Amino acid sequence: MSKITSSHGMLPALSVEEEIAARLREFVQDKEAFSPNTWRQLLSVMRSCHRWSQEHQRTFLPMAPGDLRDYLTFLQTAGRASSTISTHASLISMLHRHAGLLPPNASPSVSRTMKKINRVAVVTGERTGQAVPFRLADLRVLDNAWSGSARLQDRRNLAFLHVAYSTLLRVSELARLRVSDVTRAEDGRLILDVGYTKTIVQTGGLVKALSTLSSRRLTEWITLAGLAGEPDAYLFCKVHRINKAIVNTCSPLTTPALEAIFAQAWRAAGQGKKVKANKDRYLGWSGHSARVGAAQDMAQQGYSVAQIMQEGTWKKPETLMRYIRNVDAHKGAMVDLMEKQS
Structure with missing residues (x-):
């Protein structure tokens, strides 16, 4: 991550990293704006995505659209439900937005990947789970x-x-x-x-x-x-x-x-x-x-x-x-x- 376009123009890498870090600190300070369950899910997704990024020599933040495509495909291969994969994509987008970065989900290639994952899931018989009703x-x-x-x-x-x-x-x-x-x-x-x-x-x-x-x-x-x-x-x-x-x-x-x-x-x-x-x-x-x-x-x-x-x-x-x-x-x-x- 050498240079990144920000509201201040092209900044040296250290300044950009400091700016992102400051935004993330503000994000954490305001975590009460979200439900505890949403925050737990975000932390879980961050751990999962960061671990995958390290294992495959990819950049976690900011994440390139191609890397996000590969990560979402990895989740599908690992047997994750399409709804779970969609949650991962949404929370990764959320993290980028609050860090002041362009979410990789904005790329049409990521949208195509999610459509493919959802379609494959439906065609192969995946159905949304439902709790046994207590009547x-x-x-x-x-x-x-x-x-x-x-x-x-x-x-x-x-x-x-x-x-x-x-x-x-x-x-x-x-x-x-x-x-x-x-x-x-x-x-x-x-x-x-x-x-x-x-x-x-x-x-x-x-x-x-x-x-x-x-x-x-x-x-x-x-x-x-x-x-x-x-x-x-x-x-x-x-x-x-x-x-x-x-x-x-x-x-x-x-x-x-x-x-x-x-x-x-x-x-x-x-x-x-x-x-x-x-x-x-x-x-x-x-x-x-x-x-x-x-x-x-x-x-x-x-x-x-x-x-x-x-x-x-x-x-x-x-x-x-x-x-x-x-x-x-x-x-x-x-x-x-x-x-x-x-």
Whole structure:
């Protein structure tokens, strides 16, 4: 990297490197502008791409379009899903933009490579993975099994699943909930002040209401865990083996810990279901299952795409349609036409 065109014209290599380094330092200082998951993904992609660049004697930053093409092709050869490769390309572009560099993705050759990767993936049968849906019927089965349990962990898990299904919140959003975010409406049902989500970041915040049964289960958990007098405590916390809640005001439960609740629920109520393996994943309920199941239940009951998107805070209809495509398959205009003619 001897010289690079910048807003100041042609600068010596050392000055350009210092300027890029300064921009990247500012980028890191402002990392709170991005969700923790986006930042983790960016760091993971940087490590992967930098390692590949070193092994193949390529320049990591700035990256030439030809090098990016080869890197993306390498990912495809390594068996990465087309959606994962697209994420790598997007985050590499993001890194270049914030470093004040021209993203290599701007080259038509890179666009052609991505089109080729996507086309090959579709033609060879790749399909977007989808979490096994956790539906209302599953919640009712677990409610019957766990609502009278003497194990505090079961009561926590049941309250968590009620909230997860009722709100369609993501796991990271559920983890952030604190006791002070819970208020009671005049009719006795609970209201959750979510604050913000992955797609909604605004000062007005987001409010979610719970049904009568879900309100009861969450109230039971708060009472049994002794959280009523702990407004700053996280709503869902660890449970000690002596059947006592470990009140925590410092850090929420990790994603693996919350994923484990879905795994325990699967062992308790879901193992009889027939599940088609997808990319060696999704063999049981996972962190996204409640969102998928709730969306499918709403679609099956005739709620509009706009209503479901509002409940799940989706910004793009395409994302939601991946979850409900099987449910809505027989609601198409052509099927309706044929049925009316028969």
